[in-house]
């Protein structure tokens with residue numbers, strides 16, 4: 001592992017009774033990146049976060065967070081994890097939660113947690129059980145960020161949030177990562193939310209790493225081509241192609257030569273890149289790509 005990596009996995013695998021959820025997973029996320037963890041339902045994203053936080057043990061291989069192998073003794077002080085079901089004490093008030101955060105965490109930043117809740121407009125006196133789903137998410141996020149972690153893992157944190165709140169949360173994460181160098185691993189199915197925020201991508205398909213690297217490198221390493229329906233493409237470069245009666249749209253690896261007359265070529269967006277790899281992954285055996 002390079003010392004510049006906050007998270008690494010080598011040959012990581014987890015088998016449940018029904019079969020493998022993750023297999024032969026290799027990846028690294030450098031310090032300070034905001035990494036999008038994406039993949040179809042059941043790809044292994046939640047399992048990966050549970051392994052990285054020590055909530056589950058790998059069946060094979062290893063994951064390291066800040067150079068350490070997680071264990072079941074509890075999440076270390078410099079790591080925070082916001083689980084999909086956001087476990088909070090429903091009978092507690094928001095103020096009680098903050099008091100618990102202060103009592104349980106040596107690195108707790110009360111002023112910061114309070115500021116995040118004020119910005120979100122969450123009343124301090126309200127009981128957790130009476131808050132809306134989105135408000136609970138904001139409390140859970142304040143509890144995670146209040147620990148001032150060096151690595152933050154968020155499992156689908158945006159699902160309950162309205163578009164304005166989603167935007168605010170993403171801005172908060174970006175500001176915190178820029179100010180402190182915090183590394184973020186964030187799983188989401190809403191690709192458009194990730195586009196302007198994430199500078200790193202980890203794409204899982206069928207429990208394996210399909211793409212991993214800095215977003216800018218991955219985008220620069222692909223082209224989206226649109227051309228005539230009878231046009232030819234070098235098959236070994238094609239990640240995915242879709243054909244209508246009039247035209248072919250294809251995502252290809254590499255910058256390639258200038259397209260033949262009649263073809264248009266542009267760098268894909270993050271959404272186009274991910275969608276093409278996901279469609280290709282569901283149609284064929286996955287190929288692993290790691291950006292240099």
Ligand SMILES: Nc1ncnc2c1ncn2[C@@H]1O[C@H](COP(=O)(O)OP(=O)(O)OP(=O)(O)O)[C@@H](O)[C@H]1O
Pocket residue numbers: 016017018020021039040041042043044045046047048
């Ligand atoms: N406790 C468990 N026991 C048995 N199988 C499990 C368990 N947890 C997850 N799995 C299986 O492992 C695979 C990966 O599940 P996981 O929840 O990690 O996927 P995911 O990418 O987070 O999915 P989603 O996007 O739907 O949240 C799935 O096939 C799932 O059914």
